[in-house]
Amino acid sequence: MRDEDIKQVFDGLVNNAFDFLTRSAAEFDNDIKYSIIHFCVAVENILKAELIHEHWSLIFKKPENASWNSFITGDFQSVSMEEAITRLCQIAEKDIPKEAKSYFIGISKERNKIIHFYNGTISRETIATQQFHAWYYIDKLLRLWNNHFNKFLNEKREFRNLMAKQIKYLEIRYNKIKPDLDKLDKNKLFLATCPYCNYDALVLPVSELHVREERCRVCDVSSRGIVIHCPDCGELTLLTDDHTTTCICHKRIDSDELIDIIENKLSYYADIPHGEEVDWLANCTECDGHESAIKLAKDVWFCTECFATFDKASCCEWCNEFYTGEKEDTYMFGCGCGCCEGYIANHMDD
Numbered sequence: 001m002r003d004e005d006i007k008q009v010f011d012g013l014v015n016n017a018f019d020f021l022t023r024s025a026a027e028f029d030n031d032i033k034y035s036i037i038h039f040c041v042a043v044e045n046i047l048k049a050e051l052i053h054e055h056w057s058l059i060f061k062k063p064e065n066a067s068w069n070s071f072i073t074g075d076f077q078s079v080s081m082e083e084a085i086t087r088l089c090q091i092a093e094k095d096i097p098k099e100a101k102s103y104f105i106g107i108s109k110e111r112n113k114i115i116h117f118y119n120g121t122i123s124r125e126t127i128a129t130q131q132f133h134a135w136y137y138i139d140k141l142l143r144l145w146n147n148h149f150n151k152f153l154n155e156k157r158e159f160r161n162l163m164a165k166q167i168k169y170l171e172i173r174y175n176k177i178k179p180d181l182d183k184l185d186k187n188k189l190f191l192a193t194c195p196y197c198n199y200d201a202l203v204l205p206v207s208e209l210h211v212r213e214e215r216c217r218v219c220d221v222s223s224r225g226i227v228i229h230c231p232d233c234g235e236l237t238l239l240t241d242d243h244t245t246t247c248i249c250h251k252r253i254d255s256d257e258l259i260d261i262i263e264n265k266l267s268y269y270a271d272i273p274h275g276e277e278v279d280w281l282a283n284c285t286e287c288d289g290h291e292s293a294i295k296l297a298k299d300v301w302f303c304t305e306c307f308a309t310f311d312k313a314s315c316c317e318w319c320n321e322f323y324t325g326e327k328e329d330t331y332m333f334g335c336g337c338g339c340c341e342g343y344i345a346n347h348m349d350d
Helices: 002-027 030-054 069-075 082-092 098-115 124-143 145-163 170-182 255-265 342-346
Strands: 189-193 200-205 211-215 223-231 237-242 295-298 300-303 311-316 322-324
Touching: 002 069, 002 145, 030 082, 030 124, 082 098, 082 295, 098 124, 098 237, 124 145, 145 200, 170 200, 189 237, 200 223, 223 255, 255 295, 255 311, 300 311
Parallel strands: none
Antiparallel strands: 189 200, 211 223, 223 237, 295 300, 311 322
């Protein structure tokens, strides 16, 4: 019975969150004050819902005084935005990026200003940027917490469409920086389309097979990936860590296709003597991908699955597999390399 009650409170919080998000988008042009308040409440509700999923008492400001009856009736003081973030990180051990925390707390401070010190001067450009970033991170967290938020996919899609209203305010910033973007040395730099705001404002070097992390000059969101020529349109593009290109065709390239692109570009098979083993692929110790890491340069190994980088790869002394990084004594006492368990595990019963 308790599980059903908790689920009902959880669903109510999330439904209210999307209701407030919808109101916030509708109020943005005509009543920015309430747009800020409702947006902040929505973000708080989603974070509190995740706390409830961990344990219902964590939503109380003082969990030691939590009672089931108060929880069911809603007769209690709940955590603040900052407290919710702290508990999610420290108690629930959720990985919330530092930038996400900064934007969540930032919109909370804007809400507090509105409630207590509103003086009529609000920059819609600033608020649009803050809400854009906060939603970007909430959307990302909802994907990570997908199992218990997946029933709200339609609400997410609908609000993502409404966010287009806020994105148009980023055009103000784009128009300010466009003259500088137009002056870039096209022989050394190129512009890629930001996958988050869709402005051509990712500035990247004209240099293939370099792993990059660049901030969009418009929305300030970081995109990480590897610079390649798109196999469809032929344009230089950043293949981001969600395996999507930033060129006009937005082609999705999986790990196997990316390995083929890199192998062909670096002429690996052309240079290897006939019959010899491949020595440029390794197993990734970050995501456990089998031969998903490829050698880009002398001290650069790159996983085509999780996009992690390493400065070396080593050969396991027990199973002879290549793996990224280096471990001590993979043969006897080092428990192998990840693909094997080394000598001891294979001879424990001897």
